[in-house]
Amino acid sequence: MKFIWKSLVSVVLVFLLLVGCSTEKDNQTEGKIVVVATTGMIGDLVENIGGEHVEVTSLMGPGVDPHLYKATQGDVKTLDEADMILYNGLHLEGKMEEIFEQMGKQKPTIAVTQDIAKENLHEVKVGEYDPHIWFDVTLWMQAAHTVNKALIKENPEHQESYQKNYEAYIKKLEELHKYVQSEINTIPESQRVLVTAHDAFGYFGAAYGLEVKGLQGMNTVSEYGSKDVIDLRNYLIKNEIKAIFIETSVSKKAIEAVIQGAKKQGHTVKIGGELFSDAMGEKGTEKGTYLGMVRHNTDTIVNALK
Amino acid sequence: MNDFWIILVGALVACSCSVVGCFLVIRKIAMVGDAISHSVLPGIVLAFLWSGSRESILILMGAALLGLVTVFLIQLFQNSGVQGDAAIGVVFTSLFTIGVLLVSLYTQQIDFDLDHVLYGEIAYTPWHTMTIAGMDMGPRAVWIVGGSFFINIVLVFVFFKQFKICSFDAALAAAMGIPVMFFHYLLMSLVSVTTVAAFDSVGAILVVGMLIIPAATAYSLTDQLHRMIIISMVMGILSSVVGYYVATALDASISGCMVCVAALFFTLAFLFSPSHGLISRIWRRKVSFKSI
Numbered sequence: 001m002k003f004i005w006k007s008l009v010s011v012v013l014v015f016l017l018l019v020g021c022s023t024e025k026d027n028q029t030e031g032k033i034v035v036v037a038t039t040g041m042i043g044d045l046v047e048n049i050g051g052e053h054v055e056v057t058s059l060m061g062p063g064v065d066p067h068l069y070k071a072t073q074g075d076v077k078t079l080d081e082a083d084m085i086l087y088n089g090l091h092l093e094g095k096m097e098e099i100f101e102q103m104g105k106q107k108p109t110i111a112v113t114q115d116i117a118k119e120n121l122h123e124v125k126v127g128e129y130d131p132h133i134w135f136d137v138t139l140w141m142q143a144a145h146t147v148n149k150a151l152i153k154e155n156p157e158h159q160e161s162y163q164k165n166y167e168a169y170i171k172k173l174e175e176l177h178k179y180v181q182s183e184i185n186t187i188p189e190s191q192r193v194l195v196t197a198h199d200a201f202g203y204f205g206a207a208y209g210l211e212v213k214g215l216q217g218m219n220t221v222s223e224y225g226s227k228d229v230i231d232l233r234n235y236l237i238k239n240e241i242k243a244i245f246i247e248t249s250v251s252k253k254a255i256e257a258v259i260q261g262a263k264k265q266g267h268t269v270k271i272g273g274e275l276f277s278d279a280m281g282e283k284g285t286e287k288g289t290y291l292g293m294v295r296h297n298t299d300t301i302v303n304a305l306k
Numbered sequence: 307m308n309d310f311w312i313i314l315v316g317a318l319v320a321c322s323c324s325v326v327g328c329f330l331v332i333r334k335i336a337m338v339g340d341a342i343s344h345s346v347l348p349g350i351v352l353a354f355l356w357s358g359s360r361e362s363i364l365i366l367m368g369a370a371l372l373g374l375v376t377v378f379l380i381q382l383f384q385n386s387g388v389q390g391d392a393a394i395g396v397v398f399t400s401l402f403t404i405g406v407l408l409v410s411l412y413t414q415q416i417d418f419d420l421d422h423v424l425y426g427e428i429a430y431t432p433w434h435t436m437t438i439a440g441m442d443m444g445p446r447a448v449w450i451v452g453g454s455f456f457i458n459i460v461l462v463f464v465f466f467k468q469f470k471i472c473s474f475d476a477a478l479a480a481a482m483g484i485p486v487m488f489f490h491y492l493l494m495s496l497v498s499v500t501t502v503a504a505f506d507s508v509g510a511i512l513v514v515g516m517l518i519i520p521a522a523t524a525y526s527l528t529d530q531l532h533r534m535i536i537i538s539m540v541m542g543i544l545s546s547v548v549g550y551y552v553a554t555a556l557d558a559s560i561s562g563c564m565v566c567v568a569a570l571f572f573t574l575a576f577l578f579s580p581s582h583g584l585i586s587r588i589w590r591r592k593v594s595f596k597s598i
Contacts, residue, residue: 067422071429073553073560076308079433091360094422098362099430106433125413126358 033155036082038093039066040280041134042112042147044290046086048169049148053158057082062282066092084154085109086147090121090131110150112143122202132277135204137177137294141170176291180298184208187305194301195232195244197255200277210301215254229254233261236269243272243304272304311432313550315447316564319504320516320542322455325462326497327521328535332473335390338380338494339517341398342501343420343510345376347405350424355412365423366506373502376401377494385487420510428508428560447507454503458496462535469493470531508561515565516542523572526582541571 032055037043043058050056057078060069066088079085087093087100089111100109113121113133120139122130133139148166152159184192194201195213205212213235215228236244236258244259246252255271262269275297281287287296323339330336346369353368354360376397383393409418426434431447443449462469471479472489479486497517504513524538549564556563577584 067419070559071427072557073429073550073563074557076312076429076432076560079430080308091422095362095424095426096430099434102435103433105435 033083033151034081035151036078036085038087038096039278040283040288041290041293042086042088042143044280044288045112045140045144045147045169046151049144049162049165050151051161051165053155053161054151060279062279062288064279066278067094069093079103083107084150086150087111088131088133089113090129090133092131108150108154110146112146115146116142122206130199130202132200133203134290135201135294135297136207137173137180138207139203140290141173141177144169144173172291176294180294181208183298183302184210187302190239191242191305193239193241193305195236195241196275196277197247197252200247201275204297215258229257229261232258233265236262237265237267240267241269243270245272245275245301245304247275247277270304273300275300308432309550311445311448312428312560313547315428315431315445315451315508316512316546316550316560317543318448318451318455319508319512320520320546320564320568321539322451322458322500323504323513323516324520324524324538324542325455325458325535326493326500327517328524328531328538329469329473329493330497331518331521331525332531333390335380335384335394336518336522337391337394338377338497339501339514341380341394342373342376342498343505343514345398345401345405346372346424346502346505347402347420348372348408349375349405350420351405351408351413351418354418354423355408360423362506366502369424369505370499370502372401373498374495377498378491381490381494385490425505425509426507428512431507450503451507454500458500461492461496465489465492466532511565512561515561515568516545519565519568519572520545523568523575526572526575526579529581541568545571 032053033050034055034057035046035050037046037056037058039060040058040062043056046054046056059071059075059078060066084107085100085103087097087109089097090113091097093100097111100111103109113131116133116139118129121133124130133143144166148162151162155162192210193213194205194210195215197215199212199214201210201212201214204210213232215232235241244255246255252271259269259271276287276293280290280293281296286292327336327339330338349368349370349372350365351368353364357364379397380390380393383396384390388396426447428447431445434446436443436446436449468479468484468489471482471484472486472493476486476490479489501513501517520538520541521534523541524534527537528534545564545568549567550560552558552567553560553563575583578586580586
């Protein structure tokens with residue numbers, strides 16, 4: 001037994017020693033405020049409004065499905081050094097949101113959807129709302145307003161700069177909104193149906209007058225049933241839909257099953273292209289920005305359905 | 307300080323799982339932990355449907371209830387002569403599929419799955435603090451997992467002899483007048499509470515890994531149960547500390563690295579254990595061959 005106690009004590013000592021050695025270093029960011037955003041979309045928004053006064057890190061990179069996101073050790077440091085944390089809310093980040101609410105005691109943590117009136121949100125079950133608000137550009141403008149307010153509150157000395165950037169960006173969003181609407185209007189009315197793998201485009205459809213059909217529901221984990229595949233196939237044939245779409249962050253197997261099914265019934269459906277749903281494209285490219293991503297989705301949809 | 311809390315939570319999970327994990331390894335039902343990690347699904351769906359909220363305490367209660375149902379059913383089937391692994395397989399797949407059915411019938415439209423609602427993430431434990439009467443008491447996970455560790459260690463310490471005899475030779479235990487069934491159910495309840503509490507704090511893989519791997523490592527290093535428990539706890543703590551720094555170096559998932567390090571320790575023990583290791587066995591066989 002003595003040997004065991006000695007080994008136990010030494011393990012505890014090693015444990016304390018190792019932990020003690022890792023002193024925490026502070027990163028100097030030259031007067032910039034450090035903002036951590038969960039999704040790339042929110043990161044992009046903060047970059048546009050914060051400009052040179054803000055250092056932004058997005059936890060979820062390009063192509064990452066927020067429903068399946070796994071934290072790494074680096075995230076601990078990132079979150080710890082942040083001056084402010086911005087997240088989507090409405091359960092997009094799942095259990096992480098509980099943590100963000102707790103962290104609110106130490107630093108500002110803000111859900112960008114917090115100021116959107118409940119009647120503008122899609123309620124899918126009592127008290128549960130569709131979190132994919134970024135595809136309705138007008139709702140995203142409200143998120144931009146929330147971000148602007150939060151930045152000014154945290155860092156009032158650069159208020160003018162934030163306000164200026166915010167107003168400039170809102171102009172761009174308004175243009176984008178008009179662009180999407182006018183483009184979608186060029187699709188013949190009977191063809192304005194958007195069929196994708198999972199229901200991320202509810203707001204997009206409602207805002208711009210497209211009917212949206214998803215195969216999988218909002219949850220990317222729950223399996224689709226064979227009845228879902230057959231129903232969707234029959235729907236495509238009946239309404240003579242030309243194209244359906246795949247998403248960068250969801251598997252395309254299910255959608256291919258539907259296409260094959262329709263083909264056997266003598267109706268040809270093509271894959272209209274790849275849409276960005278829960279994540280943006282690579283950073284540094286056109287599709288790696290919110291504006292570019294929405295444009296890409298719109299153009300892809302219009303080209304395939306026109 | 308964050309590093310300290312995360313490693314401490316990892317070490318506490320490892321210790322609290324090892325204490326019960328050793329008995330599971332001896333009784334050859336180590337996969338019970340994995341079974342619970344899936345079979346709690348109907349519990350959390352029902353808790354959610356019933357209360358209409360994602361409040362973690364309600365979800366946790368639903369999960370704990372189903373965890374108990376799982377272990378009781380497994381024990382019940384095993385008592386009636388079903389093989390241990392078959393009992394685990396039957397109970398866990400049927401309960402899990404009931405959960406999947408409930409999800410597809412009632413919560414299809416929203417994000418609702420184990421990852422989203424039940425499984426925690428060890429990386430975030432330092433910020434999920436507990437406040438009692440306005441006082442910050444430190445991370446909630448330390449209290450929850452620490453509490454289950456305390457219960458485990460006290461009960462195993464007090465009833466060590468009973469647990470030991472029941473696990474190795476139930477017939478002998480019954481002949482000695484020990485209520486075998488009671489201790490089987492007690493142990494299984496401890497397993498259930500330990501795992502469910504830890505799922506909420508650190509997620510599934512770390513718990514399932516720490517329930518089995520350190521215990522299996524210790525099993526190949528000693529023949530005595532009390533040593534096995536202590537060695538597996540030491541292995542668990544080491545895995546937690548080393549795993550955390552591996553995760554830092556690689557910028558990877560913390561629980562993933564901790565379990566990988568535990569698996570590495572197992573491999574080393576499997577190969578080089580002086581009494582049961584592969585290499586020493588080959589060596590001994592050679593020696594005895596020569597002597598003939």
